[in-house]
Amino acid sequence: MYRFKVIIAGDKNVGKSSLITRFCDNSFDEHMKETIGVAFKRKKVIVVENDHEFALGLNIWDFGGEEKYRKLFPSYAYNANAALILFDTTNEKSLNAITNWVKMIEDNCMSNVVKLLIATKIDLKEKREVSKKKAMEYCNNYNWYQEIIKTSSKTGENVEETFLTIAKNLLKRNLQKCKDCGTFFSIKLKFCSLCGGKTEMGVSPI
């Protein structure tokens, strides 16, 4: 099992705790309690890549988005392998706040941290303040930006997909395949952890 730390960033009330609760417990609470400081959940994800099944243990860290908790962010983000950055489609301010969250992630995480942008509460169509065009224009500022995943923790839409996308990116960014024995091992190692085969320089990971 490969273990990774995943953190969730975004303003208070964007739906961070709800996304984690839908993914880990498959439930939703209209009156979700405010997150005090930092909370933590675990879930196993199976990814199939190149006919190979990988089991990933995601350690998912939740964070109280309130201003008073911001000083905890460096220790919260420490050693994170992936960060989900959330904005609420019913609150335009939460989209503009992304800049700060991205900066805090880049200042406090490793340079190879996987970053993914998530739009939340897409079931609330009548309250929508952020159009797809506006969100894309905003996010085009980031050179790492690939896609915005649109989610609803209420209906569950795209919640599994969010964490599967994270898991696939984590594999690509952290593992390499041994050319001698086919084992997957950490990209940081120069020799295969099973057979000792040497890493071929420049060979891209899976």
Ligand SMILES: Nc1nc2c(ncn2[C@@H]2O[C@H](COP(=O)(O)OP(=O)(O)O)[C@@H](O)[C@H]2O)c(=O)[nH]1
């Ligand atoms: N309709 C709807 N409400 C949501 C959704 N996600 C979160 N909420 C509600 O938004 C509020 C804030 O959610 P919460 O997860 O506590 O946000 P957090 O502060 O970022 O952790 C709660 O009342 C949730 O029930 C969603 O996908 N759809």
Ligand SMILES: [Mg+2]
């Ligand atoms: Mg919360």
